[in-house]
Amino acid sequence: MTTFNDTLEQWSIVNETSTQCAWIEDISDEWTNIDTSSDEVSSLEDALDKNSDIKDTPNSSIDNAETGLVPSYENVTFKEDTLTTNWGYREITRGGQGAINLIQHKKSHRYYIMKQMFHDVDEETKHEIEMFKAAGGHPRILSYLGNLPNPPEPLKLRPVFEYCRESDLSEYYNAWQEHKKPLTDALLWHIFKQLAEGLVHLHEECNIVHRDIKPANILIASTTTGGYPEIKYADFGLAEFQSEERDKEEYGAGTWSYQPPEPFRSTKASDVWAVGSVIHYLAHGESPCSLGRLDTDMPIEEKKERKNLAPRKAKHICGVPGRLHCDALCRAIQSACHLNARDRPTASQLLQLVRPFAPAKARMAAKPLEDWAIKRKVPGHHEFNLWELFPDAKTEDDPFA
Ligand SMILES: Nc1ncnc2c1ncn2[C@@H]1O[C@H](COP(=O)(O)OP(=O)(O)O)[C@@H](O)[C@H]1O
Numbered sequence: 298m299t300t301f302n303d304t305l306e307q308w309s310i311v312n313e314t315s316t317q318c319a320w321i322e323d324i325s326d327e328w329t330n331i332d333t334s335s336d337e338v339s340s341l342e343d344a345l346d347k348n349s350d351i352k353d354t355p356n357s358s359i360d361n362a363e364t365g366l367v368p369s370y371e372n373v374t375f376k377e378d379t380l381t382t383n384w385g386y387r388e389i390t391r392g393g394q395g396a397i398n399l400i401q402h403k404k405s406h407r408y409y410i411m412k413q414m415f416h417d418v419d420e421e422t423k424h425e426i427e428m429f430k431a432a433g434g435h436p437r438i439l440s441y442l443g444n445l446p447n448p449p450e451p452l453k454l455r456p457v458f459e460y461c462r463e464s465d466l467s468e469y470y471n472a473w474q475e476h477k478k479p480l481t482d483a484l485l486w487h488i489f490k491q492l493a494e495g496l497v498h499l500h501e502e503c504n505i506v507h508r509d510i511k512p513a514n515i516l517i518a519s520t521t522t523g524g525y526p527e528i529k530y531a532d533f534g535l536a537e538f539q540s541e542e543r544d545k546e547e548y549g550a551g552t553w554s555y556q557p558p559e560p561f562r563s564t565k566a567s568d569v570w571a572v573g574s575v576i577h578y579l580a581h582g583e584s585p586c587s588l589g590r591l592d593t594d595m596p597i598e599e600k601k602e603r604k605n606l607a608p609r610k611a612k613h614i615c616g617v618p619g620r621l622h623c624d625a626l627c628r629a630i631q632s633a634c635h636l637n638a639r640d641r642p643t644a645s646q647l648l649q650l651v652r653p654f655a656p657a658k659a660r661m662a663a664k665p666l667e668d669w670a671i672k673r674k675v676p677g678h679h680e681f682n683l684w685e686l687f688p689d690a691k692t693e694d695d696p697f698a
């Protein structure tokens with residue numbers, strides 16, 4: 298096996314000479330040594346599915362991806378007291394711009410997420426909503442459902458989103474860590490494929506660059522066959538439409554650890570790197586460039602200086618002791634994280650690369666995940682606080698239902 302090394306030069310060599318690694322789990326011999334260019338591979342998943350009686354869960358949005366049946370909430374309207382009369386809430390976390398609240402409709406008991414912004418209507422929040430709308434309607438993108446107004450603070454935006462009850466990929470990884478288990482190859486391929494699917498939609502159908510792809514911004518909506526997670530891209534605060542001008546600008550926002558080494562990071566190629574980095578993190582516990590944390594508020598000059606002081610350590614993917622993953626997976630990560638941006642695959646090419654290895658439904662059912670891997674449970678209604686500014690008002694039907 299190739300020995301661990303961490304210099305950029307060696308990284309490039311490793312890309313060319315990646316060696317065969319052992320499987321960390323016993324899936325099946327037919328999955329090893331698959332030649333990704335052969336037609337046989339693309340038919341493997343189909344063949345397995347065709348021969349299987351196993352059906353996906355009826356509400357799976359994976360099926361929606363195939364049928365295009367994604368709900369639209371464009372025409373939802375609210376009365377002025379909608380928030381205080383109809384909803385209970387519970388803060389689940391705080392971000393830079395606002396608090397993330399789990400809200401529950403009192404009558405229907407359905408759950409949603411509402412971002413309670415700290416500031417009055419601001420261009421950044423409006424921009425994020427516009428980006429969500431532009432990217433929406435796809436099962437790999439978190440659905441933006443509308444805005445909940447509140448009379449005492451009419452200028453504050455409260456965007457509402459679907460609730461992803463099994464947390465984000467960062468927490469998901471931590472759950473596996475707590476159980477001292479590495480994510481299985483089948484699981485990594487499954488997540489990789491979905492990330493690539495979402496990227497094809499963002500880049501090629503919407504012309505949007507996300508610019509902040511990282512585990513905490515990838516949510517787990519639910520699970521499909523065998524408890525495998527269904528993921529969604531979230532947090533479009535830094536997303537932008539791709540343009541030639543932007544491609545040429547140096548860019549310093551986003552999350553350092555998941556950004557590529559080149560200074561031009563508003564490109565589609567930088568998103569592809571980030572996707573590879575996320576899978577690298579899930580496989581090895583750190584991203585390829587995990588050095589040099591940069592503070593978001595730091596002046597840009599200081600950021601540049603720090604970056605020069607902390608040269609990136611692209612970590613060799615295959616040879617991490619105790620974290621052996623199959624050679625094809627290593628190669629796919631290395632391809633997405635190619636040091637030269639021009640040599641990275643496009644989103645479609647990445648999908649072509651990973652799709653043949655993603656487990657078919659039959660495979661997922663035959664090898665279900667353990668119960669603890671399906672993490673966050675819906676909290677009971679009693680845990681919710683009520684706004685109750687209008688206690689006698691009649692509760693209305695859920696406008697998002
Ligand atoms: N729709 C959602 N369902 C479940 N959890 C969510 C949802 N939206 C956000 N979160 C949680 O809140 C965190 C922060 O949300 P995010 O939109 O990324 O805000 P910020 O811009 O502050 O990073 C996420 O990492 C995730 O853990």
Ligand SMILES: [Mg+2]
Pocket residue numbers: 392513514532
């Ligand atoms: Mg975020």
